[in-house]
Amino acid sequence: MITGESFLMSTKPSFSVNCTSSATRLRACCVRARLPFAVAALLLSAQVQAVLPTPAPLVMTGELAAAPTITADISHSLTPQTDGTLHSQNSEAEQLLATWRQQVQAHSLAEHTTWRRLLYFLDDKKSLFNKGASKSLIDSPTFFLSTDGQHDAGAELDALLVALAEQRVAPPESKPSSDAQSAICRFPARTHWLTQRLGIDSSSLQADCPELTEWMAMLNPEQLSIMFAEEYLDNPISAFAHTLLRIDSPISAADPSQIHHAYALNDTVDGDPDDAFAIYAIKATSGGYNNRIEIDPYPEKLAKYLKDDERDAWTYQLDLTPAEVQQIILHVWETKDLDIPYYFTTDNCASEILRLIDVVRPEQDLLSQLPYVVIPSDVVKLLDEESLLADARYTPSDSTVRQAELNKAKAAALGYQNLTNDDASNIQSAARNVASSISAGDKKTIIDHGIIASDNNPIDRHPLQVAQIGAGQRGDNGYLDVGLRLGLHDTLDRASGFPQFFNLEALAATVRFYETDTSKDHEPDRVVLENFTILRGRSFNPVNTAKQGKTWGASVEATRVNDGSQPSGRDHLVGSTGYETGWSWALGSPKAGSGEMPPQLCYALLSGKGQTGRGIHKGFRLGAGVNAGCDYQINNQLRAQAQLQLPYWYHGSSDDPDVRSHYWQPISSIGLQYDIDKNQAVRINASYEWQERIDANDDIQLSYRRYF
Known part of the structure; x- marks a missing residue:
């Protein structure tokens, strides 16, 4: 049995090896001497199996298991021999095939998990789409x-056995100068795995693969690392973060700052940039686009995240052996040009990393441990839980580097008093201050600015799903709330592990059970859907920090509202879409030595919203106004927020003097959350609607939240 290292080393220079030594000839003679007995045993075995039932195929998760006999006889696919002098070579190939097939049958290699994964038979992949089917995901005949x-x-x-047998017995003088299209050159990862399992001397497989x-x-x-670029709400495609693989050579593995000796392996969507965003999103989610494997110099890819998007990056060395790294890269060679459907939520940049690791570590079965929706941060946390992360390195973005300079300058100015606006602007400006973690001159190294890592390591974040149960009072009617949110994070959640001031919620629902079911038609029923959120979030880029971009927010949801147009305000479920834009400010004292912004946040946003529902007056209302508020980080376990919404609503003109066609409906709210631990918290929410036509103006609730 050869080692993985010896085979892989042979693939790098060439597959051609001189096999004319006397020791090699002696081994070949011994093999041929045993072949007649092997053939006889195989024929006898075939006669016995002709009258016995064939066991059903079993997908293996270990090294060996029982599996059916491979009975397909494709020995005729061997190259026909018209010259009598070559007949012995054909005979030797058939003898090799007989021996190898017997080994394949004995060890059930055709059903081995690794073999099936090399062919994209993802038996254990959960999905709503075409995963788990008993066929490969690849439909290209070239694969x-x-x-x-x-x-x-x-x-x-x-x-593949037939191709290896032909390659094994072919004389060197009959080989072309280049075998780029041979099975060995096209499928080196499959060849390596099979030669290891069958104990085939890889040096006997003569092929030149330039x-x-x-x-x-x-x-x-030499080494692989996973790079995590934090969430970036200003680009919807990057709102859920991104992961890629860093391929290190021996030089960059020894010194991670030498990034010009590393490459980036990036799996992304091969979308049409001319498509409208809605079309793009639908196609990317439903498999309408293919994935694209990009292999670029690492400095270029890292600069996109640190400089263009200004996103902090975390890099974690994967605990893989050099042989496993080489096998993964050989498998990438086999698959890098294939048309494979891309699914934004299930088959994406993060899931592909797990699939590659599963090829060399089938026993850990990583891909099956994630739910249907695959989030990059979940992948990082899973790899950490499986002890596959050997090291973590933090690389601050350009804005973080500038913010560290701003923090230092303000701290030196004795309580932020003596730093002039021009000085602050020079530090904050990306045009005037080009400070970066990547060297400005040669762009070959990562600069260590001595900045304390921000509290945004995704390993430290709370689980993304949360269930809650709460008890509250609305007006004079008590209720019980039950809710579920599939992702990701709001401003009252535990902040560790997320970008500062991060706020993005997706797929959340709350059902409310009232104590009494009154006969008043303007009051809610006993059981109501209180809210269903598709997407709701805000991107905060405070104007007094080094963070670039504007502050904005958006929401798409169904929610219950009080209709202030009626003489007695009514409670209705409406579909609601809103957008906000404005300004935000970071206040307080940041962590010393870090590039974090000050911990407190205040904002003022101009808002527009449209709502539609069968119950509200005329079936719709349009609103415009101002939303203002502050978020306060009291300590690591306690946070508070307060907000005032000032919407002015319009329903359309009305001839009824008792019905208002337009009106103000201010809402004030406060919230407080205390973290019991990383997975548990209690929260208090209270709100009051300043509208005299609404009976139940006030709402207060205490809830328990469980993150999972």
Whole structure:
């Protein structure tokens, strides 16, 4: 049995090896001496199995297990021999095939988990779409040697055996100068895995693979790391963060700052930039686009996140051996040009990393441990829980570097008193202050500014799903709330692990159970849907910090509102869409030595909202106004917020003197959350609607929240 290292080293320079030593000839003679007995045993076994039932296929998760015999006889696919002098080579290939097939049958290799994963048979992949089916996700014929390869992993394995046998016995003088299209060159990861399992001496597989050799020499893979770029709300495609693989050569593995010796392996959507955003989002979510594997110099890719998007990055070394790293990269060679459907929530940049690791670590079965929706931060946390992260490195974005300079200058100015506006603007400005974590001159290294890491390591964040149960009082009617949110984070949640002031919620619902069911038609029923949020969030870029961009917010939801147009304000469920834009300010004293912004936040936003519902007057209302508020970080476990909404609503003109066509409806609210631990919290919410036509103006609630 050869080692992984010896095979992979042979792939880098060439597959051609001189096999004319006397020791090699002696081993070959011994093999041929045993082959007649092996063939006889195989024929006898075939006769016995002809009258016995064949066991059903079993997908393996370990090394060996029982599996059906591969009975397909494709020995005729061997190159026909018209010259009598070559007949012995054909015979030797058939003998090799007989021996190898017997080993494949004995060890059930056709149903081995690793083999099926190399072919994209993702048996354990949960999905709402075409995953878990008993066929490969790849429908390109170039990905298979057998015409039945997409549906039959055994047929594909047997076809590879035939190709290896032909390659093994072919004399050197009959080989072309380049075998770039041979099975060994096209599928080096499959070849490596199979030769290891069957104990085939890889040096006997004579093939020259110049393109593969050049590609492997360029990457020179020694180590892999996962790079996490934090959430970026100003680009909807990046709102849920991003992950990619850093491929380190021996030089960059020894010194992680030498990024010009590393490459980035990035899996992303191959979308049409000319498509409208709505079309783009639908196609990216439903598999309407293919994925695209990009391999770029690491400095270029890192600069996009640190400089263009101004997103902090965390890099974690993966605890993989050099042999496992090489096998992953060989598998990427096999798959990098394939058309594979991209699903934004299930098959994305994060899930692909787990799939690659599963190829070399089948026993950990990482991909099956995640739910249908795959979030990059969940992948980082899972790898940490599985002890696959060996090291963590923080790289601050350009805005974080400038913010650290601003913090230092203000602290030196004795309580922020003597720093002039011009001085502050020079530090804050990306145009005037080009300070960056990437060297400005040669862009070959990462600069260590000595900045304390921000509290945004995704490993430290709370679980993204949360369930809540709360008791409250609305007017004179008590109620019980039950709610569920699938992601991600609001401003009262525990802040550790997220970008500062991060606020994005997706797919949340709350059902309310009232104590009494009154006969008044303007009051709610006993059981009501209080809220269903598709998406709601705000992007805060305080104007007095080094953070670039504007402050804005958006929401798409169904929610219950009080209709102030009626003589007795009515409670109705409406569909609501809103947008906000304005200004925010960070206040207080930031953490010393860090690039974090001050911890407190205040904002003033101009807002517009449209609501529609069967129960409200004329079935719709349009609102415009101002939303103002502050978020206060009392300590690591306690946070508070206060907000005042001043919307002015318009329903359309009305001839009824008792019905208002337009009116103010201010709402004031406060919130407070205390974290019991990382997974539990209690929260208080209270609100009051300043509208005389509403009976139940006040609402107060105490709730328990469980993150999971």
